[in-house]
Amino acid sequence: MRFVLYVRNGEGYSELRAELDPAMTVLDALESLRAAAEGGAKPAVARVPHYRHSCHHGSCGTCSAVVNGLESLMCLTRLGELAAARPRKPGAAPEPPEIAADGAVIVRIDPIRRGALVGGVAARPDEALRAIPEWLGYLRPAEAIDKAELEGDPTRQATGEVLSGRAPERVRFEACIECGLCSSSCPVSVPFMGPAALAAMNRGRERGEARAEELLDSAAAPDGAAACERHLACSRVCPQAVYPGKHIQLLKNALASLAAKMKA
Amino acid sequence: MFNPPVPHRHAARVLIVGGGGSGAALAYDLALRGLSVLLVEKGEFTSGTTGRHHGQLHSGARYAVGDRAIARECMQETLILRRIVPQAIEYNGGLFVALSDDEADYGDSFISACLEAGIPARDAATEKARAWEPALNPAARRAVWVPDGSFDAYRVPAAFLAGAAALGAELRAFTELVGIELRGGRAVGAALRGPDGREERLSFDYLVSATGAWAGRVGALAGLDVPITPAPGAMLAVKGRLTDMVISRLAPPGDGDILVPQRGLSIIGSTQRRADSPEGILPTDEEIAYLKGRAAELVPSFADAPFHAAWAAARPLAGRASNDAEGRAISRDFAVLDHADDGVAGMCTLIGGKATALRVMAEKAADEVCARLGIAEPCRTADFVLPSWRALGAFAARKEA
Numbered sequence: 001m002r003f004v005l006y007v008r009n010g011e012g013y014s015e016l017r018a019e020l021d022p023a024m025t026v027l028d029a030l031e032s033l034r035a036a037a038e039g040g041a042k043p044a045v046a047r048v049p050h051y052r053h054s055c056h057h058g059s060c061g062t063c064s065a066v067v068n069g070l071e072s073l074m075c076l077t078r079l080g081e082l083a084a085a086r087p088r089k090p091g092a093a094p095e096p097p098e099i100a101a102d103g104a105v106i107v108r109i110d111p112i113r114r115g116a117l118v119g120g121v122a123a124r125p126d127e128a129l130r131a132i133p134e135w136l137g138y139l140r141p142a143e144a145i146d147k148a149e150l151e152g153d154p155t156r157q158a159t160g161e162v163l164s165g166r167a168p169e170r171v172r173f174e175a176c177i178e179c180g181l182c183s184s185s186c187p188v189s190v191p192f193m194g195p196a197a198l199a200a201m202n203r204g205r206e207r208g209e210a211r212a213e214e215l216l217d218s219a220a221a222p223d224g225a226a227a228c229e230r231h232l233a234c235s236r237v238c239p240q241a242v243y244p245g246k247h248i249q250l251l252k253n254a255l256a257s258l259a260a261k262m263k264a
Numbered sequence: 265m266f267n268p269p270v271p272h273r274h275a276a277r278v279l280i281v282g283g284g285g286s287g288a289a290l291a292y293d294l295a296l297r298g299l300s301v302l303l304v305e306k307g308e309f310t311s312g313t314t315g316r317h318h319g320q321l322h323s324g325a326r327y328a329v330g331d332r333a334i335a336r337e338c339m340q341e342t343l344i345l346r347r348i349v350p351q352a353i354e355y356n357g358g359l360f361v362a363l364s365d366d367e368a369d370y371g372d373s374f375i376s377a378c379l380e381a382g383i384p385a386r387d388a389a390t391e392k393a394r395a396w397e398p399a400l401n402p403a404a405r406r407a408v409w410v411p412d413g414s415f416d417a418y419r420v421p422a423a424f425l426a427g428a429a430a431l432g433a434e435l436r437a438f439t440e441l442v443g444i445e446l447r448g449g450r451a452v453g454a455a456l457r458g459p460d461g462r463e464e465r466l467s468f469d470y471l472v473s474a475t476g477a478w479a480g481r482v483g484a485l486a487g488l489d490v491p492i493t494p495a496p497g498a499m500l501a502v503k504g505r506l507t508d509m510v511i512s513r514l515a516p517p518g519d520g521d522i523l524v525p526q527r528g529l530s531i532i533g534s535t536q537r538r539a540d541s542p543e544g545i546l547p548t549d550e551e552i553a554y555l556k557g558r559a560a561e562l563v564p565s566f567a568d569a570p571f572h573a574a575w576a577a578a579r580p581l582a583g584r585a586s587n588d589a590e591g592r593a594i595s596r597d598f599a600v601l602d603h604a605d606d607g608v609a610g611m612c613t614l615i616g617g618k619a620t621a622l623r624v625m626a627e628k629a630a631d632e633v634c635a636r637l638g639i640a641e642p643c644r645t646a647d648f649v650l651p652s653w654r655a656l657g658a659f660a661a662r663k664e665a
Contacts, residue, residue: 025573028546035544050438050459052308054315056575057501059526060418062308062315076573116657118438119459122308126657134265134652138351138419142508148395150509153357154384155411159346170508172354173416173527178654240527 002104003079005029008111008121009049016046017104022080026072026107027053027063029079049120051109058239061179065121066110068097071181071237074109082107090185090233112184114194125180131197131218135211136204142170174203175240182234182244192227193218195234195244202247205254216254225251266430266651268644272298276637279304279454279468281441281482284314286614287474288424289626289645295431296648297630297641302468303425303433304456306440309656310421312542313476314619316577318499318533320510320524321345321353321413322620325360325385326517328377334597334618335381341621342411344646345420348623352419352653354526358412358510359393360385361404361562367514368406374514375408385410397507399563412510414526421622422653429659430651444471444486444611451486451603451611470633471611476580477542479613486608490601492615493585494578497534498547500555502569506530511562520558529572532559538585542578551576582615598625600632610636 003020006013007030020029030048037045054060056075063074069088083105085094098106115123150170182195201215209215219225228248235245276299280287283305291303305311324338346353362368371387378385386409393407394400400407429435438459445453445465453467473482473490483490505525513521524531532555539545552574560567582599598617603609612632617625627643634641 024546032544032546035541038543039541050307052311054308054310054418056316057499057529057531057573059319059416059529060310060315062311062418075575122438122459124657129654129657132654134655139354142354142356142505144508146398147508148392150357150396152386152409153411155343155346158343159350159355170356172505172508172525175527177527 001079001083002102003029004100004104004106005033006106006108007049008109013108014046014049016048020079022078022083024079025075026067026077026079026082026109027056027074030074050118050122051120052122052124059177061177064112064125064179064181064184066112066184068108071112071185073179073181073239076239079105079107090236112180114183115180125178125183125196128180128183128194128196129178131193132200133214133218136200137207137209138174139171140174140203140207142172144170174200176200176203176242177240179239181237181239185233185237187231187233188227188229190227191223193221193223195248198225198228198251199242199244199247202251216251216258219251220255225255228252266427266648268296268431268648270296270298270431272641274298274300274639276300276469276639277302278633279471280474281471282312282474282476282478283309283425283435283437284312284474284476285310285421285619285622286476286617286625286629288421288428289622290472290474290629291428291433291435292424292431293626293630293643293645294633295428295433296644297634297639299639301428301433303428303435304439304441305437308437309425309435310418312478313577313579314421315418316575317417317619318522318524318531319414319417319526320522320620321355321415322618323358323383323411324381325358325378325383325410325412326512326522328381328383329374329516332377332381335378335383337624338618338620339381339383341624342413344623345415345620346413348646348648349420349423349650352416352423353413354415355413356508358410358512359388359397359400360408360410360512360514361393361400362406362514363401363403363561365405371406371408371514378410383410397509397511399506399565400511401562401564406514408514412512414510414524416526417619419653422656423650424622426653426655426659427650429656441482441485446486446608449607450609469610470637472629472633473611473613477578479580479615483613486603486611488603488606488608490613491582491584493581493583494539494542495536495581496539496545496576496578497536498551498555498574498576499531499533500547500552500559500574501529501531501572502566503528503572504530504569506563506565506569513562520555523559523562523566530563530566530569532556532566536579538587539578545576545578547574547576580616598628600629602632602636
């Protein structure tokens with residue numbers, strides 16, 4: 001299938017035309033085009049602007065971008081999806097793809113908003129994560145439904161790994177991969193620490209982190225939970241079903257009940 | 265708070281080329297020894313082979329029968345990593361599972377080899393193993409417990425980079441080494457192309473190529489012939505955390521015999537072939553179908569789990585292979601090659617190695633660099649808990665401001 005990729009490059013876009021397999025991801029397409037350009041392919045292929053990537057399976061969160069208007073991980077977005085009807089912004093109705101004069105499906109790639117732009121579509125979501133305290137954990141108990149307790153591990157003593165002082169249990173990472181898509185999609189225009197940081201704080205409270213009260217204090221800042229206007233774009237674009245909007249509401253509820261208690 | 269003391273600052277400037285696992289750990293190690301470090305990476309950090317690896321924290325059990333020394337090293341390193349980057353590791357242990365009588369018999373030599381290598385492997389009754397992991401194939405004949413785990417292939421090296429940055433190392437992503445200046449048989453300078461395309465020249469006292477499967481290209485810039493074979497391996501992830509423990513086949517190492525859980529995914533790997541270039545490598549349909557079948561032998565519900573992603577990464581094999589079979593015969597061991605004997609002093613190439621061993625590979629490389637520069641500083645990377653990977657972004661932002 002014919003595709004034309006418009007990849008943001010400074011003020012304009014680099015135009016990359018190619019015959020590509022619709023089963024390919026956007027990231028695989030960029031990788032193939034870059035390999036062709038650097039390998040001296042004939043006819044010459046245009047240089048691909050900078051883009052971020054690492055794990056290629058939606059775990060690292062580096063390849064976040066705005067693809068045809070919608071916040072997406074490039075490694076999990078297939079070209080075929082872009083050749084079919086798809087929303088052009090979070091929560092919108094699906095629209096048919098844009099087709100160029102030569103019949104190629106148009107794929108427009110922009111960097112995430114509110115990111116630190118390095119170049120091309122490479123932008124780091126540092127600002128979206130800035131409010132997460134350094135000490136906040138990233139491990140949570142795994143859902144061990146109907147599974148026997150793991151026991152008899154002689155290496156646990158050597159490393160002292162226990163979750164929040166509880167007995168050793170099954171662990172897994174938090175779902176959030178810190179990709180910044182939520183923050184990019186958020187329409188709030190006042191100073192706001194953003195959905196990713198607030199969701200991480202509420203998850204810390206839910207896990208029962210020792211310093212949970214500090215998390216609530218942070219969320220009480222003027223640029224914290226109160227700045228959320230409940231557009232819920234964050235929950236719609238999150239590739240990991242973290243539902244940051246829900247966590248912000250839970251923080252608001254906790255702050256409201258705390259305020260009510262103070263009054264009483 | 266991450267604030268390790270650096271007693272002596274040395275003037276020696278080391279240029280590390282490559283921002284994967286070994287480059288990241290080396291930048292941290294050398295910065296902790298007080299050297300002045302600049303690391304450059306042509307793309308984003310960990311965008312080569314490192315970030316795409318399987319994510320298995322190896323206890324070494326897989327290697328124990330074949331090579332006790334490598335297995336022992338893996339065991340020591342997993343304990344260290346669990347201490348110094350605890351938040352980037354899902355540690356739940358692992359099971360090696362036999363599905364045939366032959367595999368069950370192999371268990372005896374497997375366990376004794378593990379014990380010789382310092383890995384506390386032990387038999388788990390198959391009922392016990394299925395109570396721990398109900399998704400296991402009910403036909404399992406034997407199960408052996410080992411201290412395997414999963415780690416975040418991006419966040420572990422990113423934490424090392426954050427540690428390096430906190431100690432003053434300069435880290436530049438999207439910065440490509442495009443030339444090496446030689447003077448009197450010594451590498452003395454580099455031409456770098458930055459994110460904006462502008463080129464810059466700078467001098468260094470020693471250059472380390474930590475570029476894995478790209479080492480041949482970097483060596484060629486200094487006129488060196490560095491024998492490296494890119495050996496792509498494919499991986500397949502399905503949705504659903506089918507197990508918490510890492511599940512491996514109780515058999516000599518082969519293809520598609522490790523199932524690693526991570527967040528809400530289950531990932532089977534790997535395969536091995538050879539390639540001429542490490543760039544733009546994609547898994548083939550055959551590899552994906554093969555991996556799916558192999559995973560379902562270990563955990564039958566894998567066959568019905570929804571597809572999530574398939575990808576491939578280029579392992580850097582030390583040596584040259586013209587076909588797949590020759591590639592398999594190449595050792596997975598790690599080496600530091602100083603190029604003085606090849607006519608280029610002041611430069612070395614790191615070759616081979618495994619992701620779990622990133623810290624100790626960096627230790628050996630840093631020992632070599634310090635010896636060449638006449639600096640006597642011990643390695644201290646096992647002594648401190650690393651800062652969060654999130655600090656990497658914070659340091660980058662601070663430098664730009």
